[in-house]
Amino acid sequence: MPDPVLLDAPPEEQWQIDLERVGLLRRLLNGRKWYGVDWWMVVISSIMVVFFIVIAFFPGLLAPHDPLEQVGPRFLPPGDKPDAEVLLLRVDSPIESLADLAGQGRVPTAVVQGAPSSEDIRSEAERITQELAATGSDDRIRFRILRLETLEEVLAAIQAGDVELGAGSSQQLEPLMDAYPDVVIAGPISGEKGGKTFLLGTNQIGQDVLSRLSWGARIALIIGFTASIFSLVLGVPLGLFAGFTGGKIDRGLTLVMDSLYAFPGLILAIAIAAVLGPSIVNVIVAIAVLYIPTYYRIVRGQTLSTKESLHVEAATSIGATKTSILRRYIFPLVIPSVAIIFSVNIADAILTGAALSFLGLGLPPTTPDWGIDLARGQEFIQRAWWLITFPGIAVMLVVLAFTMLGEGLTEIFNPKLRKQ
C-alpha cells in the first residue's frame, strides 16, 4: 500500500508552477548573478535612458530658466557668483531701498555708463513700479540719470551730494570705499537677482547652459526616436519581404540597400540635409534614410535563417499559407533583434543629428540644440571651456546609455546576433 504522504505528492509540474510564482522583481534581481556585467550594463543604461526621457518630456525639471532668454551676465563660469550689484547712498540719506523712491519724482542717480549695475537699477525700478501698479497705486520710480565714466566719479558725486544715490559692483567698490567716508552700501539692488549663480555657467549671450542642455535633450530624443522609428517602419517590412521571397526582388533590394550602406554615413546625411534645407523634419528624414539598411540587413538575415528552421518546415507540413508562416512563424522571432538594433540606432541617430547641427546643416540657429551649442561654443574654447564641455558630455552620455542598453540586451537575449 502506498503511503498517504505520496498520494498528496505534487504532480510533476508542481515545481514549474511554483517557479512561475517567483516575482518579476526577484527574477530581474537574480539576473545579476546570471548575466553578470551585461546585467549591470542594462540596469545602469536603462536608468540613464529613463532619466533622459524624463528630461525630454519635462525639461523644466532641470532647467531653471528659459533657454532662449538672457538671464545673467555673459560667460559666467559654472558655479561662480557674479559681482553683486549694489545700491550706494549717502550716510545720512533717509532712503533704505529702491522701493522708498516710489512717487518721489525724478531722483538724481549716478551710474557708470554701460555697467551691469546701470542695467540692473533700471530693471529693478521697472519691476517695483509694475508691482505697485498691480496693487492699484499710481506711484512710479523715476530717475534723473547721470552717466559717468568711472566708479570713482560716481562715488565722488554722491560724496559731494550731487546725486541722491548711485549703483556699482561690490567687488570693484571694495578698495575704493575708504576714500569716500560719506558713502555707504545700502545693499544689493535686488535681493533676488544679485549674486545669482549658474550651475553650468552662462554662454556668450548670457543664456543658462543647463537650461539649454535640458531643452536640447528634448530635441535630441525627438530626432533620435522619430528617425529610428521611420527607418524601422521602412527597413523591417522590406527585410522581411526580401528575405522571405528571395530571388530577383531580394537581389535588387539588397543591392540598393548595400550601396546605401556602403556610402559613408555622415556624408550621405549631409548631402540629403543640404538638399532639403535646415529644419527638424528634414534632419529626421536624412537620418532615417541613412539607417534603413541597418534594419533591412539584420531582418533579412534573420528571415533567411528562420525560413530554413525546423519549426517553419513543420508549419509548411501542417499546410499553413505563406502569409501566415511569415506573420506567425517568422516575424515574431525577428522582433527581439529589431528592438535591440532600435536602441543602438537611436544613439547613432542622436550623434548624427548633433553632427549635422554642428555643421550648420541641421536646425534653425536659435534652437536649443547640443550640436548647435557645440558649434557656437567652439569659438570661445579658450575663454569659456564650459560652453563645449557640457553639451559634449550630454551627447556622450545619451549615446552611451542607448548603446549600452542595446549591447547589453543583445548579450542577454540574442548572443548569436553579435557573432554574425
Place this chain on the structure above:
Amino acid sequence: MSSDVLYSIRNLDVEYDTRLGGVRAVDDFSLDIQKGEILGLVGESGCGKSTLGKGMMRTITTPGHIVGGELWFEGVDLMTLSEKQMSGIRGNKIGMVFQDPMTSLNPLMTIVDHLTEAIRAHHKEVSQQAARARATEMVAELGIRTERIDDYPHQFSGGMRQRIMIALVLALNASLVIADEPTTALDVIVEAQFLDLLRGLRKEFELTILLITHNIGVVAELADRVAVMYAGKLAEVAPVDSLFLETKHPYSRGLLKSVPNIDVDNQELYKMEGAPPNLIAPPSGCRFHPRCPYAVALCAAEEPELTTVSGEQHRATCWIYSDRKDRPTDGLT
C-alpha cells in the same frame, strides 16, 4: 585498497546561479576512481554528470561554481592548487575527450602539430623529427592513415577526430582520461569501432578512464565499474556485472529496464513515471521518492546515505538497504 585510488572526489558541491535561484547540480558527491579501471558514469540529462566531470577538472565557468569539497588526485587536493598549477594538470595529467572534439582541437594546427606539441611538452629533449616519428607511429596505431597526418582537424570525420583526441591523451601520457559523451555524436558502427579501440588501448597503456555517458549500452560494453547518478547525487555504484544483473537502487532498475535491448525478444520496456526533479526545488528526503514505486513516509522525510548493499563493492543510496524499522521494501530483500 585505498592505495589504488587515483582520483577521489569527496563531498563535492557545485552550484549554478539561475534567474530563478541557485541550483545544486552536484550535491555532496563522493566517489573514488581506481587506478587502471574504466568507470562508467551514467544518468539522464540534467542529473549533473557532465558538471561533475567539469568540476573534477575545475573548469566550471560562471554562472556555475564549486561551493565546496575536496578533489584528491595523486596525493594532492586539487581544490588547494592555484589556477596556474591547475592548468598544468589539465590536459597533461588529466586528459579530456568531449562529445565534440572540435572544441578542443585548434583548427589552425595540423594533426601532427597537435601531437608533436603534446609530446614535446613532456619530453623537451625530444627533437622535432623524433617527435614527428613518434606521432606517426601513434596515429597508425589508432587506425588513422599516416599520410593524413598533415591534415587539419576539419578535414577529418567525427570518428577520426575522436581518435585524434585519444592520440593526444596518449601523447601526453595522462594518468586519467575524462571522456564526456565521447560517442554520442558518432554513428553506431563508428561508435562500435571506437569502443573496440578504447578497449584495446586501455590494456596496452593501462589507461584509467571516467566514461560519462547517457548510453547504457556503451557502459555495459566498456566499463569495469558503473556509477549511476540521479538529481546531483550518487544513486548506486557497483562493478558492471553486479550492477546490471543485481541492480539494487529502484532508479537504476527502472533506468536499465527502460533501455531497449536488441538481443532480447518481446522485451516489455519499463515505463518510469514522472520526470527528474528540477534542482531549484529538489524533493525532500530521497530525491527519487516521488517516482519510486516502493517509497514510504521515511523516504519523503529523510535522506538516505550511501550504504554497502552486497559484497564490498556494491553500494546504493536507498532506505531499502538500511536497518531502520520503518524502511521501505521491494519484496526482494
Place this chain on the structure above:
Amino acid sequence: MTDEKALVRLEHVEKFFPVPRGLIASLRDRGEKPAVRAVDDVSFEIKRGEVLGLAGESGSGKSTVGRLVLRLLDPTAGRVFFDGVDLATLKPEEMRKTRSRMQVVFQDPLASLNPRMSVGRAVEHPAQIHMPDLTQQQRREAVYEIFGAVGLDPPKYFYDKYPHQISGGQRQRIVMARALITRPDLIVADEPIAMADVSVQALLLDLMMRLKEEFDLTYLFITHDLATTKYLCDRLAVMYLGKIVEVGNLREVFTNPQHPYTRALLSAVPVPDPRHRRTEPLPQGEIPNPINPPAGCHFHPRCPIAQKGICDVEAPELLPFHDDDAHLVSCHLRTGAYQDLDPDRQIA
C-alpha cells in the same frame, strides 16, 4: 497483400542536392555539376496501418526520404504517390489540403515548435487551417481532447505554456498532438525519440503504439537506432548512401539479415548487458562522401565479402531473397546472377 492498398508508394525516386561551388571552379569544369546523391533510385511502399522503419547512419538519406514522402522537398526524378495520387500533379492549394492527411514529427521538438507561440495555439493552428467551420470554442475543445490523448494532463494547464517552459518529453507530446489534430492517415516520424532520455524514450515509444491503434495511423519511422524499431515496426528498410540495401519484415531482417551492411549495423548496436560480446566483425572505415560514392556496390570498399571484379564494377539491384517477395536484398552475393559466389552459401 493487394498493392493497390498502399498508402504511400515511391517509384524510383531520386533527390540530388547541388553542391555550391566557387566561381572559379564552376567556370573551370563547366558542364558536370557535382551533386550530393542524397536519395538514389529508391522505391518502396507503405500499406495502410503499417509501420515501416527506415534505418541508416547519418548521411544515408533517410531523412530526405521522409521529406520527399511529405513533399517538403520535390524529387529530382521519380514519383511519390499518396493514397494513389501522384503528389507532383497536385496544385499548391490541393497540396495544402492534402497536408492535413500527412503529418511529421521531427527529432528536435524544441526546434520544431515556434518559440514565440504558446503550445496550445501551435496545436490549434492546423485545426484553424483545415477545419475552418469550427468555432473558436470547438477548436479549443479539440486541442484539449488531443492533449488528453497524448498524455498531457491537465490539458488546460499546458495550453498557455511556451515550448521552453515544458520538459523535452512533454514537448515531443505537443508535437505529436499538433500532428494528430487533423486526424491524419500518415505520420512521418523522423528520429522522434532520439533526443529524449532513456526513461522518456520508453514512454514515447509506448505512446506512439497507443496512438497508432487509437487513430488508425500509418507510420514511417525513421531512426538510426535499430533497437527501438523492434517495438514499433512491422517492416524495416535499411539505407546506405542513398539506396535501400535491404527491406523486409522486421523479424525476418532481425533474425535473418542478408546484406553485410545490415549485419554490421545490427551487431554494432550497443547492448545493455555486460555479458554480451559482438560476434560479427565490424566493417572498416566510415561512410564515404555521398558526392562521389564508390562505383559498383556503394558498400564494397568496407564489405567483408566483396568480390573483386563484380561488386566494385556493377551496382546490385534490390531483388527478392530466396524468392521471398517480402524480403528484398541489394547484394550481388545474396541475390541475382552471382549469388553462388557467396562464401556463406558455400560453407552451408
